[in-house]
Amino acid sequence: MADRKAPERDAGVLVIGLxxxxSSLATTLDRLGQDVLAVESDDRLIAQWTGRLPLVQADASNPEALEQLGVHDFGVAVVGVGTALEASVLITGNLVDLEVPQIWAKAVSAEHGRILxxxxxxxxxxxxxxAGSRVAHLVSGKMLDYIEVEDGFTIVKMRPPREMQGFTLAQSDIxxxxxxxxxxxxxxxxxxAYATPETRVSSNDLLVCSGHADLLERFSARP
Structure with missing residues (x-):
């Protein structure tokens, strides 16, 4: 079993399920210098990630196991277990009972999400x-990247339509x-470079635009 001393209170992120x-979440946090501890019960995944991540083997559906891990020392816990619905609900409930300040949980359906x-x-x-929604937007138009923030407000990366090319933003009045x-x-x-009214757009440029998703869809569909 791989193990590590838990970080001091509110100093790290507990990721349950690899x-x-x-695993993508935990490795990214670790690469960014965050204090992260992964928890996994599966022998195969433990063997795969030992030495690559700070991790411990434990059954997080058991509240006593979480207490022994020092879950109270973490400000954030992420439940990455999704397909095993019973385990996902049990683990999330345990974290709630242990009063973890911020609990993030993965859901595989709307019903699952409502329960969590x-x-x-x-x-x-x-x-x-x-991911499916994002890819649908990308394959259906000229968008190169698509992030929906909240309530339809979206940020996209795209090529400029012809009517902008060679003109400043003030001139094109987008x-x-x-x-x-x-x-x-x-x-x-x-x-x-952040845009100003004097920013001139060429055909080889990439634009970062924001607005409502419907408006951005129509704009990106322009020739």
Missing amino acids: GRFG TRIGAHHVVYPESD RRKYGITVIGVKSPGVDF
Whole structure:
């Protein structure tokens, strides 16, 4: 069993479950310098990640196991278990009972998400649904990246339509015409620059735009 002393209170993130979602989350946090501890019960996954992540083998559906891990020392816990619904609910409930300040939980369906919310998860994420929605936007138009923030407000990366090419943002007047905002422009070989009315757009540029998803969809569909 791989083990590590838990961080001091509120100093780290506890990631429970090292499937695709949990392992990606944990490795990214670790790479960013966050104090992270992964928890997994499966022998195969423990063998796969030992030496690559700070981790401990334990059954997080057992509240005593969580207490022994020092779950009270963590400010954030993420439940990466999704397909095993009973385990997901039990683990989330245990974290609620142990009064973890911030609990994030993965859900595989709307019904699953509602249960997690009802028992006390502070944030519920739908990685497969979110990824499917994002890819649908990307394959259906000129968008190169797509992030829906909240309530339809979206940020996208895209190529400029022809009517913008060769003109400044003031001249093309995109915000008045289409209701979207150009946040910045990335030209080849040049650092990203926040947009101003004097920013001139070329055909090789990338735009970072924000606005309602429907407006951005229509704008990105322009030739």
